[in-house]
Amino acid sequence: MIRRTHTPTTPARSFRTVGIVFAGLGAFAILVPAAATVIVEQLVAWLMLFWGIAGLLFARSFRAFSEWKIVAAGFAVVALIGLFFVVYPGTGAAFMTAILIAVFLMEGILSILLGLRMSGQVTHWQWIVASGACSFILGAVILSQWPQTANWVVGFLVGLNFLSTGIAMLLVSRAARR
Structure with missing residues (x-):
């Protein structure tokens, strides 16, 4: 009978796996920044929608306090903005780009x-x-071409971030193997 032993994942292997995933996602986002922008925008939009809905449910538990309506209104605004960005993709990217600028x-x-x-x-x-x-x-360069930059800048910047994180994890994995 062959007995299999489980070898625990080493930190170097975990860093390598995370690095490959992040670097791959980053390269994709840099190569196709418009698609990455839509993906990021929709992710943020859905998160805002769910955050707003959860907040509204949470605000109901504060009915004993007079300020509960303010809390509920704030979460309603978050949910409505999320819903708006889900229904009208592109407006969220323009908004996020304006904030980045x-x-x-x-x-x-x-x-x-x-x-x-x-x-x-x-x-x-x-x-x-x-x-x-x-x-x-x-900021000035992005502003000079806004709103056209809204179509790609968020995806490109997220891609740069993911790529640099992935490369850092790969370098850490090399050091951890030694």
Whole structure:
């Protein structure tokens, strides 16, 4: 009789598997950013819809408090926005892209100001200014082509994130094997 023993999954193997999956998803999203944008948008839309519905059910348990209607209204807004994005795909991508533009522009301005303020106190403060300039330029470039960028920018950025995470996991798996 052959006896099989279960060998536990090593951390290196787990990191490798996760790395391959993330890198593959990231490459797909970068190669087909419009499709990835739709997928991300719909995922967010459905999550918002379910979050809003669950929140409405949760708000009912607070009926003893006078503020329960405010809580319910907030969750109703979340559910309605999610439903709107589910029914009208594309509007969610435009909205998410607009938020990304605002974040990149604001982060850029704040980093530049922070770096300049730190100029007399910290060495290499120029890197903070350079980082802020990169964020601001990225926001301005996306804004200059908006709303057309809404068709692909979310998927592309998510793809970059997944690809870099996947590569990091693959590198960690190599180090863990040693």
